[in-house]
Amino acid sequence: MYQKMEKISVVVSCYNEEKALPLFYEEMERVRKQDFDGIVDFEYIFVDDGSKDNTLQIMKELHSKDSKVRYVSFSRNFGKEAAMYAGLEASKGDYVTLMDADLQDPPALLKQMYNAIKNEGYDSVGTRRVTRKGEPPIRSFFARMFYKIINKMSSIEMVDGARDYRLMKRKVVDAIISLKEYNRYSKGLFSFVGFKTKWIEYENVERVAGETKWSFWKLFKYALEGITAFSTTPLILSSLLGLIFCLVAFIAIIFIIVRTLAFGDPTPGWPSTICIVVFVSGIQLFTIGIIGQYLSKTYLEVKKRPIYIVRETEND
Numbered sequence: 001m002y003q004k005m006e007k008i009s010v011v012v013s014c015y016n017e018e019k020a021l022p023l024f025y026e027e028m029e030r031v032r033k034q035d036f037d038g039i040v041d042f043e044y045i046f047v048d049d050g051s052k053d054n055t056l057q058i059m060k061e062l063h064s065k066d067s068k069v070r071y072v073s074f075s076r077n078f079g080k081e082a083a084m085y086a087g088l089e090a091s092k093g094d095y096v097t098l099m100d101a102d103l104q105d106p107p108a109l110l111k112q113m114y115n116a117i118k119n120e121g122y123d124s125v126g127t128r129r130v131t132r133k134g135e136p137p138i139r140s141f142f143a144r145m146f147y148k149i150i151n152k153m154s155s156i157e158m159v160d161g162a163r164d165y166r167l168m169k170r171k172v173v174d175a176i177i178s179l180k181e182y183n184r185y186s187k188g189l190f191s192f193v194g195f196k197t198k199w200i201e202y203e204n205v206e207r208v209a210g211e212t213k214w215s216f217w218k219l220f221k222y223a224l225e226g227i228t229a230f231s232t233t234p235l236i237l238s239s240l241l242g243l244i245f246c247l248v249a250f251i252a253i254i255f256i257i258v259r260t261l262a263f264g265d266p267t268p269g270w271p272s273t274i275c276i277v278v279f280v281s282g283i284q285l286f287t288i289g290i291i292g293q294y295l296s297k298t299y300l301e302v303k304k305r306p307i308y309i310v311r312e313t314e315n316d
């Protein structure tokens with residue numbers, strides 16, 4: 001009996017990827033024909049995250065050549081997290097894979113990922129880089145530190161080197177879509193929804209063309225996002241710090257009272273007083289800053305702004 005073939009949706013977020021996108025499409029098509037022909041259908045969902053170059057033009061050309069290609073174009077740059085969310089919402093496949101346009105997520109791994117879901121009973125397959133070849137050492141160092149810190153602070157496990165590249169069953173995709181928060185930190189969201197996940201490891205691949213969109217500062221802010229979105233430990237730490245300082249102050253007061261009673265009151269010590277005042281106000285500003293971080297995130301959530309705004313799709 002004729003049975004409808006299952007479908008994989010390939011979701012690709014693109015920001016100024018005019019150089020990389022055609023190469024991506026070519027390579028992906030090669031892999032599809034080689035590994036998946038007659039086994040499973042494909043659709044491409046290219047999400048143009050407000051690119052300023054010809055990325056959208058290229059998507060349109062690919063769409064007119066190949067009906068498997070669909071696209072969503074944003075009204076401005078909303079960030080990769082928003083682009084991935086839009087792609088997941090637009091996807092219709094029984095399976096969805098999230099990929100970068102720069103071929104840093106090797107399409108050749110897809111077959112292995114698909115088999116893990118089809119034959120080994122997994123719901124989702126993630127990938128992680130075991131090396132960070134081609135990355136500035138200082139960036140790798142901070143990335144490692146970040147994973148150490150966040151895993152201590154959060155009950156949700158974040159896998160070091162995990163990429164956004166993954167293949168998921170529809171069920172997992174729907175679970176992700178149901179998380180409508182505005183501050184999206186995908187690595188955490190994927191852990192949060194759970195399901196049986198297999199990890200495939202591979203060596204880092206450098207981008208084929210174009211440039212990375214992540215500056216150190218952007219990554220730093222993204223790291224803070226991850227921490228505030230998945231842990232309230234910094235809030236607890238700041239309360240603890242306050243408590244410790246109260247204790248120290250209390251002990252100091254007792255010490256001064258006893259000393260005054262025993263030896264009288266010889267007034268020196270004002271430089272040390274200033275040091276203490278400066279130190280304590282520093283700590284206060286620091287903890288207020290932490291609280292501010294959470295407050296600002298709450299503020300953005302409460303406004304319930306849309307995660308992205310579409311300017312056009314292939315249906316227009």
Ligand code: UDP
Nearest residue numbers: 013014015049079080083100101212213214
């Ligand atoms: N990207 C995006 N919106 C952004 C920044 C990046 O959709 O605001 C896309 C980008 O086009 C690429 C993927 O996210 O497909 C990963 O970005 P990039 O390769 O620059 O990051 P890296 O691999 O260097 O971490």
Ligand code: MG
Nearest residue numbers: 100102104207
């Ligand atoms: Mg990249």
